[in-house]
Amino acid sequence: MTLLSVRGVTKRYGGLVAVNNVSFDVAAGELVGLIGPNGSGKTTLLNILSGLADPDAGEILLDGKPCQGLTPEKLAHRGMMRMFQLTRVFRRMNVIDNLLVAGRALGLKPGEALDRARSLISELRLDAVAALDAGQLSGGQMKLLEFGVCFMVPPxxxxxxxxxxxxxxxxxxxxxxxxxxxxENGQTFLLVSHDMPVVVELCPRAICMNAGAVVIDAPTRAVLADARVIEAYLGGQAA
Ligand SMILES: Nc1ncnc2c1ncn2[C@@H]1O[C@H](COP(=O)(O)OP(=O)(O)OP(=O)(O)O)[C@@H](O)[C@H]1O
Ligand SMILES: [Mg+2]
Structure with missing residues (x-):
């Protein structure tokens, strides 16, 4: 079942086409890697999907319904969650309270929020720092907390x-x-990363962008072995 459909999405900044006629579908339960050299348009595409930027052309369907132009808040309510920009970590509030606030804001009952917060703390190995203010966490621990905030109600x-x-x-x-x-439990992801070993390990399928356009959308190993992808990363030096 198709969860997300991106159709002909284009975004221009002046004379630069940051995202150029990009189309792909993501089925429910897929974990898709989005790769490409610096400046290839990955973040711009995520900005568009999460409502932080408007496309100049194209259509985005979530569960078959158009959703381009909605605010990040409305999109989050429909289940499209952009991590690390939409999430808010309160630095002067401890880890568990940060999770509880997120859960309550998303409509969980107090007991349910506490259960989920506790299980996320253990899943994300934040037990030792659960009572510390978020501002005292390392950068990596703070990112783990942001994962927790996002998954109090899984998007x-x-x-x-x-x-x-x-x-x-x-x-x-x-x-x-x-x-x-x-x-493995059915969560759908679109994961932008420059860390190829991790992309190979986690993502069965990958999409490579270059200069705003999709170069190839295929099983990850085939993508990484593709001459066009290698050339894109070499910046044309292979020619
Ligand atoms: N707000 C903006 N105004 C003007 N140009 C922009 C803006 N946002 C992005 N761009 C340009 O669009 C292009 C795509 O940028 P984007 O950040 O989407 O690339 P990226 O694939 O995420 O790169 P990286 O891997 O370095 O994060 C770049 O040339 C960038 O300079
Ligand atoms: Mg980026």
Whole structure:
């Protein structure tokens, strides 16, 4: 069943076509990697999907219904959740309270919010810092907390923009494990990452963009072996 449909999405900044006629579908339960060299349009596409930027052309369907032009809040309510921009961590509030506030804001009952907060803290290995203010966490721990905030009520699709960048290997391991186990339980993801080993390990399918356009959309190993992808990463030096 198709959950997300991106059809002919284009975004221009002046003379630059940041996203150029991009089309793809994501089925419910898929974990799709979105890769491409710097400046290829990945973040711009995620901005459009999450309502932070308006496309100049094209259509986005979530569960078969058009959703381009909606606010990030409305999109989040429909289950399209952009991590690390929509989520809010309150730095002077402790870890567990941050999760409880998110859960309550999303309509969970107090007991239910507490149960989910406790299980997320254990899943994300934040037990030792659960009583610390979020502002005292390391950058990686804060990202883990943001995962928790996003998953108090699991979104229909989670859009992740380079969650592993500049994160300690231990935290990266925990994040990868979290994504993998949630995916095994049916969670849908679109994951932007420059970390190819992680993309190969986690994502059965990948889409590579270059200069705003989709170069190839195929099983991840085939994508990484494709001459056009290698050339895109080499910036045309292979020619
Ligand atoms: N608000 C903006 N105004 C003007 N140009 C922009 C804006 N946002 C992005 N761009 C341009 O659009 C292009 C695509 O940028 P984008 O950030 O989407 O790339 P990316 O694939 O996420 O790159 P990276 O891997 O470095 O994060 C770039 O040339 C960038 O400079
Ligand atoms: Mg980017």
């Amino acid at each position: 229909r699709i989670a859009l992740l923009d380079e969650p592993f960048a500049a994160v300690h290997p231990t935290m990266k391991e925990i994040m990868g494990g979290f994504i993998r186990s949630r995916h």
